[in-house]
Amino acid sequence: MATIDDYLSDLTDDDAAAIDRLYAIARELVPEAEQGKGYGMPALIYRGKPLLSVIRAKKHFGVYPFSQDAVAAAAPALDGFDHAKGTVRFTADHPLPDDAVRALVTARRDQIDGS
Template sequence: MTVRTSSPEDRPVSDYVEQLPEPRRGRIAQLYAAARALAPDATEGVKYAMPGLVLSGKGFVSIMSTKKHIGIYPYSGSVVQAFAAELAQLGIPTTTGAIQLRDSVDLPPDLFTRILTARLAELGG
């Protein structure tokens, strides 16, 4: 799969993921692959100092490794809050704008798809 970027040197997501240690690299790469499948026109970019996927100049999603979890940032507090109760039932904490995925917990692919679809709807996609 070819990843579109604004220029050949502009690969903030790919470069970020490549430098991560396993198993985080694989998990984050898999999440980005799912996001790209839903938004094939998304490009790699940096929004709010985080590498992520961008649509029409707006942040779509950023997925980052932190000390204690993988942070999923859909650049939308309302999207996170819309799924907060369902995520909590799965033992996945949220903040105002982030989903905190611990290493021992899997995010169901259908739920991730619904979260990203909600973000796409906000972006008019």
């Protein structure tokens, strides 16, 4: 997969907007993050480490903060969303709230800063 911009350009307008909203929130919190790849996925990179990736799957969107600890830290904001060790899933009909995105990104940023 290519950069975030390349990835978004291949999606429908609605799907690209749903994904770009999450990246916009992440960039507000971590403005120095840059586009790159994390585990082969388009991602925001912070201090050389993957911060966040958001990908369109067949039936949902997947959010990957590259850390099960970040998902665990954000769990109180993820009530009602399907999530596992290192991913959170949402649909267009049930978008991930801004506070949940902020919790994921903040937890991952703090984890990277502490390493």
